[in-house]
Amino acid sequence: MALGISLVLLFMGDAARLYRLGFVQFIDAKLYDYRMRLTLPNKADDRIVILDIDEKSLKEEGRWPWGRDKLARLMDELFDHYGVVVTGFDVVFAERDSSSGLKVLQELGRNQLRNVAQFQSVLAQLKPHLEYDKLFADKIRQRNVVLGYYFSNSEHGSDRSVSGVLPEPVFAAGTFKGRPISVMRWDSYGANLPELQDSAATAGHFNPVVDFDGEVRRIPMIVEYNGAYYESLSLAVARAALGMPKLSPGYAPGKDKNYGGLEWLTLESSQGDLLVPVDAEVGALVPYRGARGTFRYISAADVLHERTPLAELQGKIVLVGTSAPGLMDMRSTPVGEVYPGVEVHANMISGILNQNVKQNPPYVLGANVLLLLVVGMVLAILLPLLSPMYGTLLSAGMLLLEIVFNGSLWQYGNIALPMAGGLILALALFALNMTFGYFTTERTKRQITSLFGQYVPSEVVDEMSKNPEQVSMEGESREMTILFSDVRGFTTISEGLDPKELALLMNEFLTPLSRVIYGHRGTIDKYMGDCIMAFWGAPLPEARHAYHAVLSGLEMQRTLSGLQPHFRERGWPPIHVGVGINSGRVSVGNMGSEVRVAYTVMGDAVNLASRLEGITKEYGVGVLVGETTREAAPEFVYRELDLVRVKGKDKPVAIFEPLGLAGQVEQSVLEEVQLFHQALDMYRKQQWDQAELQLLSLLKMAPQARLYQVYAERVAHYRNTPPGEKWDGVFVFKTK
Template sequence: MGDAARFYRLGFVQFIDAKLYDYRLLLTLPKKADDRIVILDIDEKSLKEEGRWPWGRNKMAVMMDELFDHYGVAVVGFDVVFAEKDNSSGLNVLQDLGRSQFKGVAQFQSVLAQIKPHLEYDKLFAEKIKNRNVVLGYYFSNSERGHDKSRSGVLPEPVFPAGTFKGRPISFMQWDSYGANLPELQSSAALAGHFNPVVDFDGVVRRIPMIVEYDGAYYESLSLAVVRAALGMPKLLPGYAAGKDKNYGGLEWLTLQSAQGDLRIPVDAEVSALVPYRGARGTFRYISATDVLHERIPKADLQNRIVLVGTSAPGLMDMRSTPVGEVYPGVEVHANMISGMLDQDLKQNPPYVLGANVLMLLLVGVILALLLPLLSPVYGTLLSAGLLAFEVLVNGYLWEYGNIALPLAGGLIMVFALFALNMTYGYFTTERTKRQITSLFGQYVPSEVVDEMSKNPEQVSMEGESREMTILFTDVRGFTTISEGLEPRELSQLMNEFLTPLSRVVYSHRGTIDKYMGDCIMAFWGAPLPDVRHAYHAVLAGLEMQRKLLDLQPSFRERGWPEIRIGVGINTGRVSVGNMGSEVRVAYTVMGDAVNLASRLEGITKQYGAGVVVGEVTKEATPEFVFRELDLVRVKGKDKPVAIFEPLGLSGEVEPAVLEEIRLFQQMLRLYRKQEWDKAELQLFNLSRLSPQTKLYEVYSERVAYYRNNPPGENWDGVFVFKTK
């Protein structure tokens, strides 16, 4: 961990990567102890019974006998350093007296010679650790600028002599000072290792440097030394990365060659290993040191165990911040490290992980950069979420099954950043498009349609094109007479009062208002956005216009205004739609025969006393409605006759009596077109009794009377010809 952060040189990436590493670690903790390792704790209980730390080396000597002779432990590792001589026996005082006041007293000198071996506590402790599997601990440090380098005690023999890694690209951690053990103790110990952790930028211990460099030579960690002692001092071999020149590859692992089998320890670019924490503080068993000194613990609890001597007493300040706890004993960090090495359960973070991470970032980045601009927001979000999931799954798979700690933050941040950039760009582009569309269509179509258009601008075109659409015309009947009876201001108010609600009806049914022509409204459906149900929406709008106008009549009467009645003509057909006009002025409008017919249909509504008249194509396109056939007509300017219909409501909403009346009228039409005038007249008489106010029946009664006296001839096709618009 940390390689990608060094590559990016971004602190927040390093911070997020560290936290993501911690979360992955916490989610996969085994949360169980390793019975092979026991921590001999210099805890508060031990300090209370045995006195303050440091204890006399004579007591440490007794502890060695207890551990090895009584309990039969396998290895003892010290997470403490014995850097100063132990003068607590008083031997120095006695020797000073022997050289001064009791210089000539033979009896004093004799007794002093007899008890001296028992009072040389350091020598006594050294003898007790000699030829036993004891690993001492020590530490490295760096001197402050302007101060002399501090050195105490003696270092052990390095595991690799100076010059071993000369010329290789290996970033060993280096120090210029140390605090080590007394020479007689170091010479008696089986091994010694440093207990320096790697403290990351946030103060958390996640790694232990397996090998460090001091003065050109290379020294092992305490945990590595303890494992070597437990395995019978196996040879330590470096493992190099494969390259063009095998003599100059980086260090990727360390190998312990033992009779029980080789152990491989993966290391990162700084020759550090990730600590395989097993759980929170106390996962490993702690035994109070004073209980061992007084043999209060069963032998089986320590026999053949690896014992680490350390402290959890707060006053001794050996606490670390770790991913599994902010206050965590340093000795338990080493216990986790030893357990991981023995189980071969160390997460790998080799130098090549940086290259793999960069390749992953490039792959994901190229995919997003190429595809996001081409996708809609929904699919862009799905792609980004998919790539995030892919990164997390690959990372989790490598973590769980490959024991590789691949950095995760860089990839996640890149996906989020590219997604946010694309969405931001898309937002501003959409807003610009929406503003453009609103400026073009805001006066023609409702705001919700403008929103749809801005979301799918590719569906909107200002260029002229041919489409099947439905066109609607409305006109006020007798408007000239109405306008003559009102003052100009009142007339303006009247027009606003009825044009506004009628326009809202068009909008509410997704229609586009083409223009106002005095008292007339022209609207269409099917553009600028396609609408597969354009005819349905137009007929709904025509019927609602009539209902809306009826609702307005009472308020008009209260204000002294005349009653307003309108005719609505609707027709469906293929027309040209787009920007049309001249270099001086253009407008988004529709043109074609279907438009002209819609206008003619509106004009003849008053001839039949119908509120809404639609063409045959519109009727066929809207089976949801109940229609009454009105006539077969030839309008002015058209040679081909067209059937016209009056919509009376949605199927299921029209009363049975009205449906019966429609059936009877249809029978009358058949009789009329067969020139059976008497029968047709009788049917009209019956219909007029059912609905005396229906002008349609009057129209046909007059025609029947005319044709009876003026027969149209045998070749008559039943078409009525309108001579005017």
């Protein structure tokens, strides 16, 4: 009984948020997702349409971002031809549009053609038509247009970054002073150009709440910046569709009737008040209607060319977003791991208008604690007194009662009451009484050792044994760093050795390189012939995964250099490896088939790491990292090498060569890096003569440097075949 009551108190503390039990939080999230999927209507809200910047639109109208003149024409089509009610943008217009060429013409007018009267006259006539930002602003003025923007938090207080202007706050500073409300706070933002914001009906932020497992279940209806409070895009669009009704807070009763917490937001519409229930953080649960694509998507190109029937847009709420590869704002949600952010907002708008947003008010916390107390004490006291059969019946009855009670609240009361705590507590008390005295610690250690001992160093296995709740073999999404290393010219090397000598050679260099990875807390994924694939950040989370990976790559090169004399003594050819490192969000866990599974990582960041390793030889460098790794590991000195588009990726990637830890790189190397960066800047500005002179100087300093030779050859090529004014400096690799 004492152990059972202790267990009850443990779960009650979690329910009261005095601390969090990770497994309860995880299971509760999955049960919420299950209830959501089980009760999906699986049909769209016909009032809401998503205007899609899809591949078709990009093919017909050009790459994104489009000129604001085209967006101005889009506004005319939507409001004048199709008669939409409101248009919301799930994009932000933070930078000015210079695509019209007006700046170039004005520069000519101020210089070469300043005395040409005819040019000046024509320029004056053209100017109003080429000021695309003003043109777009004029088109959204007096129209029901809601712009989008985002908030962010700087890592350091001095690094705050703001752009554009915010709309008027929905609540002034001090509105909730003294109330127990935990509004999400931000210190930076990226908003729209002043003239666009001034012309729009309003604007809303499109920041979701990303839960601990990476899924989007809630949207913060209001957030705080500099003391004032700003509404979400979905709330702003819903209000715009209703004629911009007043927004007012609804408070729960407190000890002092004037100081209760926020329980809902009220839209005081002429059609009747609409309530948006919110939680303690003023977030609202997204009432998803179905899987991705439930809402109607219409190609923007079809609207621009009036190919869409009037009935499909007339009187609709339109959200402008994108599904084109490389532009998609994808989220992981309860109804899909890859779900467009714009459709999340569509679901939220539908829920506000239909009044079917699940309630998760602050008092739910107290109700959950009380439920755990009743269920837990009944089982903790009665189970030790009952026989196994009656104990089983009592436990099953309590479980069934909890499920029915919770399901009824969900379906008929529209309340999302936490479910996992009660179910797990009932099962835990049953297991405790049925298996009293059975300890699982040693078995857990053996399981972890057998599962991960071949992947990770022994000290990491020990840590995992001490904290098994952090370890999962199930697939999950994490920020990680991946490393690929491969021997250059291995085919030629292998052809010159017999099989036994080749096997011995591979063991001689793979073993020390693997020890380097282990020494920096890396996990070896697999050996692929002469290639090593490793990653950092799993199975245990590692905050400095990028730092350890880059350190490993540099040490692998030093270790291999130290092995060269030994290889010469054995009569073996010299071994050189290229190392590619990249960081990003990937899927990690047991993957495979019913026949065979492996603990591995998958994702775009993994593919890019492999591509980076493949192009190290093109630049004659030993270690090459992507820009995300450079940002995540600022402790190193890097030389920027290029801006490339590797095979299989549309978006250009900046690549860098790590040279060593800051403070440990020789001054002469730093000076050489600075000279190369100057040459690179000249190269990108198409200053071919200056770039060539700088590169020749660098080649005198390092005649064997493949990097300088590569750029000297490119400069010679581009001097004869200029890339044109729109050249973005990107070098495209056609092969892996």
